[in-house]
Amino acid sequence: MAQAQRSASTSVIVDAIRASGTVSRVGLTVTTGLTGATVSTVVRRLIDDGLVVETGRAESTGGKPRVLLELDPTARYAVGVHLDHASITCTVTDLAGTSVALSTHPGPGTRSPAEVLVETAAEVDRLVDEAGVDRSRVLGIGFVAPGPLTSDGGMHRTPPEMRAWTDYPITSELGRLTGLPVVLENDATASAIGEHWAGGTGTENSFAVLYMGTGLGAGLVLDGVAYRGSSGNAGEIGHTTLDLDGPVCWCGTRGCVEVLAGPAAVVAEARRSPDLAAAAGLSTGTSGSEPQPSVVSDLAAVARAAAAGHPGARDVLERSARYVAAAALTAVNLLDVRMLVLTGASLAAAGDIYLPAVRGVLASSLFARGAHPVDVRLSRTAATAPALGGAALVLQTHLVPAPGPLTSPGPLAPPRHGTPPGEPTPLST
């Protein structure tokens, strides 16, 4: 297992080149602490594999000019697919994590999972072609879905509006349809990774994202590593208890923030006011326990009504924001993070109400304002961060070996779910 050491050296060097943009071999020995011999060997292999290119020479302080190295972003590609009740977003990214093709289509609605995956496979093919990407350079697909997920590569505990997906073997089916390895990640964690790759979290290495789409979840990056928990289901902030005697949630306990104040609760409350429902343009045909057609678009309609000055709409959202902020405070107190990013389609639509509410509650707490302020910010890439995060996971899985002795897991460790890559990894280890 000196192999583990070589893999570790490779991942450290790839990360260092990516972080530097361009860097010389000597620069790599300085930033990585590896010997010149190790750096030379690993860089030679990366050049042979086409991942790194020599790109020019830098003036040196005496002696001969140094050859500069950089990643070749076109050497490998990855696909990210984000399945939400409201929409399906696909992206193709290059090795640097930059999106080279992107599409958004309506959510699954009443179509079967099998039908949706056939369409998704066709859309992946179309995007790869559209981007002019050599298919042999596509490493795999990161499939992003609402959690909780299972180690069998599917969704086991589905929210009510996605019951048809329960235990459907997403990774094996999509893998079969596309011939690509598929890894699975939940939307909140993928958002956190996507925000990080898109630069939305700057240099912060411990942060949480509060993800509100159809449901409510948190993505956690702790001490630089995406934290997934013992079964890959960490971050279930939607099931933070806020009222011990509150209504029963679909998770089985009472008074969760999701049942009290999540998007479906907001829309249901808005629908109970005929005046507000009419002003926002909500359908009034269904109510009670029936799944709603698109919670996300209905919540966005309520947010538009609030922005247009409808006081009832504002009240409904502010009530929700008060609960969501309390759950955010609990998470920040438990995790001691310096940054919280609000993301997901619902928070993107109503951020002007949720952002000040969360900031206000965090500012009122000794802990949150004590040792350091908590930077609460709205995502600028809420719509695309989950799909981008899915693609980034594929790159990570292939470029960074699994943690082991002498291995730093790198900024974002590989995911636990999904089929193992069906092809040899591009880096010889």
Add this chain to the structure above:
Amino acid sequence: MAQAQRSASTSVIVDAIRASGTVSRVGLTVTTGLTGATVSTVVRRLIDDGLVVETGRAESTGGKPRVLLELDPTARYAVGVHLDHASITCTVTDLAGTSVALSTHPGPGTRSPAEVLVETAAEVDRLVDEAGVDRSRVLGIGFVAPGPLTSDGGMHRTPPEMRAWTDYPITSELGRLTGLPVVLENDATASAIGEHWAGGTGTENSFAVLYMGTGLGAGLVLDGVAYRGSSGNAGEIGHTTLDLDGPVCWCGTRGCVEVLAGPAAVVAEARRSPDLAAAAGLSTGTSGSEPQPSVVSDLAAVARAAAAGHPGARDVLERSARYVAAAALTAVNLLDVRMLVLTGASLAAAGDIYLPAVRGVLASSLFARGAHPVDVRLSRTAATAPALGGAALVLQTHLVPAPGPLTSPGPLAPPRHGTPPGEPTPLST
């Protein structure tokens, strides 16, 4: 910084020998993945430093018998001091983390921090002498106190009954008095580390401890690493919001589990019933916002009354347990851990009420019972785990280098607080 690689190899080898009990050099190459040459070099240095001894020979499968290595537990020692409002516990442990001397004294009461630290320094001297430990082998002191702590080596946000300690420079003062380096850790995190070293968490590498002494906190070990958060104050589960319109907590927000149902709230509620107060033997002189003399001993008295069949005492504790269980569920949903250990003096005293309450709530939740059961257990070493964890931190700090490139942080990373060790580390790196 090839030094970083040598340090990493040293820590990996020390951990492997500790985990194996006895192991040969060849065995170390297998378990660590390091080359035979690296293992030989590092082991030679560890033997020269006296940390590792050759202890016999094992039959080999053909060829000559292999020399077995083990840690010399008497090679180095560490001190753990646990300061709580109710008591001060000191321990001296050997290199294997086994306690070789232990004492418990009354808490600080009305004595000044300066006075308490002078007494503590004398007690440390006495214990080191009593155990017959060569003082030059004592690496330092791990000082454990209620959080939140500061990076200056003191307590900044103190609970009401320990206000005199606010911003008192604990680490520098105790360091001056003893001549030993002092690191600071909060009680809940130290408990988690102590439980781990004492074997109370088995092979589980992600777990939380719910610590209830005078206050309420959580210690988190995630993916094998003690998680402290960005300012060392992770785990503030006591300030989980459970009632948005509840009473104001000393932390600045409303309806925290600590103000609703923490030990002080339990004792205050018990004291409001003259019958219960008399049955439990509580003093009735003070009430309201005044700090109580010893919340922990009063809570233990209520627990004894409940065990003796006083229905009011049982009601008071069960009401508290219901809130504490809801906070535990929120933490488990967010962190996705498979194990929760209930510890601290208050939970040790009333575990027969809190344990079934926490188990019941976790069993009612889809998430907690979904992908895997959550093993909720009562600590068997609640009284000593924090001090033991403090000593273990000192051993970790000296034996495991800080995380860096190519460094696995080991099972428990060194703490962020406190003065840097004043002596050279025992391992040449």
